[in-house]
Amino acid sequence: MFFRFGAALFLVLTISLFGIALEKRVLSLKREISLQHYRLERLMEREARLRVRAAELGAPERIARAIADGAVDLQPPEQPLTREPRRAPLLQWQLRSSSAEPR
Amino acid sequence: MVAVWLLLAVRLAQLQGFHREEFSERALGQLVFDEPIRARPGEILDRSGRLLATSLDSSSLFADPAHIDDPDTFATRVASVLDLDADVLAERIREAKDRRFLWVKRRLSQDEVAAVRELDLPAESWGFRNEFRRYYPQGRLAAHVVGLRGIDNVGRGGVEEQFDERLRGKDGIRTLVRDARGYVLDVLEEVTRPPRHGARVVLTLDSVIQLYVEQQLDVVMDEWKPLSASAIVVDPASGDILAMASRPTYDPNHPAEIPDDAWRNAAVSDVYEPGSTIKPFVVSWALQGGLVQRDEQIDCEYGVYRMGRRILHDHHSYGMLSLVDVLAKSSNIGMAKIGERLTNRGLHEALTAFGFGRPVGVELPGEVAGTLRPLREWNGYSTGSIPMGHELGATPLQVISAYAILANGGTMVSPHLLLTTDEDETSQYVVVAPVVSEKTARWMVSEPMVEVVRRGTGRRAQLDGYTVFGKTGTAQKIDPETGGYSHDRHFCSFVGGAPADDPRVLVIVTVNEPTVGSNHGGGSVAAPAAAEILRRTLIYLRVPME
Numbered sequence: 001m002f003f004r005f006g007a008a009l010f011l012v013l014t015i016s017l018f019g020i021a022l023e024k025r026v027l028s029l030k031r032e033i034s035l036q037h038y039r040l041e042r043l044m045e046r047e048a049r050l051r052v053r054a055a056e057l058g059a060p061e062r063i064a065r066a067i068a069d070g071a072v073d074l075q076p077p078e079q080p081l082t083r084e085p086r087r088a089p090l091l092q093w094q095l096r097s098s099s100a101e102p103r
Numbered sequence: 104m105v106a107v108w109l110l111l112a113v114r115l116a117q118l119q120g121f122h123r124e125e126f127s128e129r130a131l132g133q134l135v136f137d138e139p140i141r142a143r144p145g146e147i148l149d150r151s152g153r154l155l156a157t158s159l160d161s162s163s164l165f166a167d168p169a170h171i172d173d174p175d176t177f178a179t180r181v182a183s184v185l186d187l188d189a190d191v192l193a194e195r196i197r198e199a200k201d202r203r204f205l206w207v208k209r210r211l212s213q214d215e216v217a218a219v220r221e222l223d224l225p226a227e228s229w230g231f232r233n234e235f236r237r238y239y240p241q242g243r244l245a246a247h248v249v250g251l252r253g254i255d256n257v258g259r260g261g262v263e264e265q266f267d268e269r270l271r272g273k274d275g276i277r278t279l280v281r282d283a284r285g286y287v288l289d290v291l292e293e294v295t296r297p298p299r300h301g302a303r304v305v306l307t308l309d310s311v312i313q314l315y316v317e318q319q320l321d322v323v324m325d326e327w328k329p330l331s332a333s334a335i336v337v338d339p340a341s342g343d344i345l346a347m348a349s350r351p352t353y354d355p356n357h358p359a360e361i362p363d364d365a366w367r368n369a370a371v372s373d374v375y376e377p378g379s380t381i382k383p384f385v386v387s388w389a390l391q392g393g394l395v396q397r398d399e400q401i402d403c404e405y406g407v408y409r410m411g412r413r414i415l416h417d418h419h420s421y422g423m424l425s426l427v428d429v430l431a432k433s434s435n436i437g438m439a440k441i442g443e444r445l446t447n448r449g450l451h452e453a454l455t456a457f458g459f460g461r462p463v464g465v466e467l468p469g470e471v472a473g474t475l476r477p478l479r480e481w482n483g484y485s486t487g488s489i490p491m492g493h494e495l496g497a498t499p500l501q502v503i504s505a506y507a508i509l510a511n512g513g514t515m516v517s518p519h520l521l522l523t524t525d526e527d528e529t530s531q532y533v534v535v536a537p538v539v540s541e542k543t544a545r546w547m548v549s550e551p552m553v554e555v556v557r558r559g560t561g562r563r564a565q566l567d568g569y570t571v572f573g574k575t576g577t578a579q580k581i582d583p584e585t586g587g588y589s590h591d592r593h594f595c596s597f598v599g600g601a602p603a604d605d606p607r608v609l610v611i612v613t614v615n616e617p618t619v620g621s622n623h624g625g626g627s628v629a630a631p632a633a634a635e636i637l638r639r640t641l642i643y644l645r646v647p648m649e
Binding site for chain 1: 140143147153154157158160238240242244289290292310311313314318358389
């Protein structure tokens with residue numbers, strides 16, 4: 001009798017503990033999912049900001065202004081297409097040194 | 104005792120029976136609530152993937168007026184760091200004292216957010232809410248094409264308005280379970296609806312060509328001080344619009360500073376009498392119908408020609424002119440004689456076939472159809488006026504679309520701005536239709552229109568290394584006081600392209616009413632700018648020199 005009662009109690013206790021562990025696991029996974037959503041949002045925001053920065057740095061207007069102002073040290077082509085003086089677009093022209101970047 | 108138990112039983116029945124649903128709903132409402140998951144608006148890119156518009160997270164400040172004891176102090180402190188009027192803010196807080204939410208300022212900068220935090224205001228009286236702020240990294244570049252997205256995430260003007268629904272996306276919903284104190288206990292992932300982020304829209308524009316166009320329009324505005332100006336660059340073979348700009352313009356990053364006259368995109372909404380730029384279409388249609396021959400000589404009557412009760416004049420006195428010279432020298436009398444052969448019906452057919460009188464269908468809001476009156480309203484005057492580009496109104500986009508037909512061997516490929524989206528593959532809508540024969544179109548481009556630039560009115564559009572073809576247009580505007588044509592108000596235009604044997608680029612520049620200088624012809628005002636745009640674009644696209 002005592003053994004049966006003990007076994008039943010043990011069974012109920014085991015199932016309860018298993019249920020609690022399962023519930024905790026579910027909650028922990030849900031927390032992880034929420035965290036992943038948050039991380040994804042942060043990463044998307046970070047990507048957007050980096051893309052903006054890249055767009056600003058590589059903006060045609062900024063580069064064209066730097067070239068027009070002479071802020072970029074350019075080397076003329078050996079065989080220019082025309083005998084015209086330096087006029088945009090300077091497709092065949094190359095940076096004279098790698099350190100010369102638009103300011 | 105029995106009465107007390109009876110009373111309790113009745114109350115129990117009332118709560119559990121009659122008001123069961125009402126209380127269940129209230130309990131559920133306190134326990135479960137929906138929180139929106141913001142959809143990130145889509146980006147707008149040029150054809151090379153350069154960013155034209157994107158959305159960044161920003162904080163907006165709100166107040167809880169019910170928890171603000173002293174509106175004046177609160178307003179003074181907040182206004183001092185946010186560049187607001189303290190009195191106005193205090194009044195707004197007082198008016199909303201029974202409410203729990205009031206926007207103070209939206210889309211704050213990082214510095215403003217930090218400044219508000221440093222104020223150390225009572226925690227229950229204010230808060231930040233995250234919102235997306237639209238940002239345009241290229242500033243004024245292609246402002247009229249891109250448009251702008253307002254503070255409530257609604258597109259206004261340009262592609263932002265045209266593709267508003269696609270760009271905006273759709274917010275999702277997350278269902279949360281909270282306790283009596285408002286702490287979140289659980290997220291019901293099984294009923295969560297994820298957001299549909301806005302689609303990425305890729306345009307046919309090329310930012311570099313767009314920059315060339317913007318720079319040349321600035322030069323035109325400085326030199327001629329017109330009311331407005333516009334320019335469009337098109338690849339005639341594909342119909343891709345490579346650049347489109349309008350003046351006056353604006354910076355979409357500062358919507359509050361946009362002047363009223365800058366909102367309009369002149370390239371799709373300026374309706375003007377196209378003047379001489381219409382002549383190649385009339386000649387093409389006459390050639391197509393066998394009503395004139397390519398080697399024909401036309402008597403231009405030494406500058407004076409009577410058509411019924413009307414006397415037509417040419418700017419210069421010409422006798423016999425070849426068909427090529429009628430266009431190269433832009434003889435109105437020569438064109439009127441071709442108009443007589445076509446008759447009004449033929450002229451109407453020609454203009455309709457080349458797309459006048461109806462919108463091009465470009466993906467921009469505010470595109471107008473121009474003016475092409477029904478044939479029944481035409482009279483004898485029209486036979487002389489239409490071939491010289493009077494009695495009809497067209498937009499710059501309509502004119503360049505018609506020229507694209509000739510440059511593309513007589514086949515229309517409707518100009519468009521949308522290259523692709525990441526939403527679906529069938530989003531581009533392009534109409535392809537033959538209008539005139541390839542033989543006629545090629546001859547028009549490589550003979551008369553080349554001569555216009557070589558020795559006619561468009562000489563200032565010549566380029567070293569490329570054979571340019573084109574046509575100038577100088578239309579007199581209506582004088583609002585007299586109702587007749589004004590002698591000092593002009594709408595100048597030049598439309599042309601290169602290379603003539605295989606046109607790769609087509610450009611139109613229109614200048615509305617130059618106010619300085621004396622020679623207001625399309626060849627003087629618009630052609631030099633168009634030539635510089637062509638030169639830069641051809642070199643940029645690595646089109647080999649001849």
